[in-house]
Amino acid sequence: MARPPKFDRAEALRRAMHLFWEHGFEGASVNDLTEAMGISAPSLYAAFGDKQALYDAAVDLYELTAVVPPALEAATARAAFEMMLDRAVELYTRPGHPRGCFVIADPLLQQRRAVGRSAIADRLRQAQRAGDLDREVDVEALTDYIDMVLRGLSAKARDGASRKQLRAAADLALRAWPKRAKRRVPSSPP
The missing domain is CATH 1.10.10.60 (Homeodomain-like)
Incomplete structure (x- = not known):
């Protein structure tokens, strides 16, 4: 035994x-x-x-505690992006842990990164179908943007950027979120 x-x-x-x-x-x-x-x-x-x-x-x-999966459950696509940014800023600079993102940092994890990117794109398409994200938004370009922002935050954290620096960059990235198109309300005949 x-x-x-x-x-x-x-x-x-x-x-x-x-x-x-x-x-x-x-x-x-x-x-x-x-x-x-x-x-x-x-x-x-x-x-x-x-x-x-x-x-x-x-x-x-x-x-289990990464940035993307829990955020994808947010009620809106913008809230999901905001949660990703919040989690990235906190997790990438957490004391007692290595800095940055494990999955982003290791070249061998390309497939896992692709799965995460695909999950983000799926969430954005779901938001378009639900009317939460305008149909005119290029989902692939927005997915690339989100991916690049998260990679950039991770790289900056690994290079020693402070939580305050990451927060400032994340806040700026959030302001770039696509605005909802103004819907024209048909005027009623006189």
């Missing part, structure tokens, strides 16, 4: 997530991981499988 692990699996995974977040998959060796996690290599393999499986679990853990 196998003995249960003598470490806190959740805490070890959190520590691995932080190491991957700071250094990426390629920059984090198994030795670095076991040291950060406070476990031996055999314990790492027994609990998580290989390095790739550990990395995937770390990304999954990160995405």
Whole structure:
């Protein structure tokens, strides 16, 4: 009968997530991981499988509190963008965590970034169908804009920008949100 692990699996995974977040998959060796996690290599393999499986679990853990998914549930598309910005400013500069966005930072996570971008585009199309976003708005261009703003905030945070700096940039980005077209009200005949 196998003995249960003598470490806190959740805490070890959190520590691995932080190491991957700071250094990426390629920059984090198994030795670095076991040291950060406070476990031996055999314990790492027994609990998580290989390095790739550990990395995937770390990304999954990160995405539980990431910027985009919770924001997409907002009542309006503009509120969703506002929530993304608020979350980005807070999460990308949170004390005790690596700065910026884990998914944006690691080149290996291109597919996950594409999934997030697609979810944003789907939310914007839903907003158009519901009449919350004008039909004339180019959803692809607006999705690119949102994606670029989030990437920019992440990069600035990783470069040491303060929360105040990110907030100022986020507030400016929010002011660029497409305005609703004024609807002409047909005049009644005299």
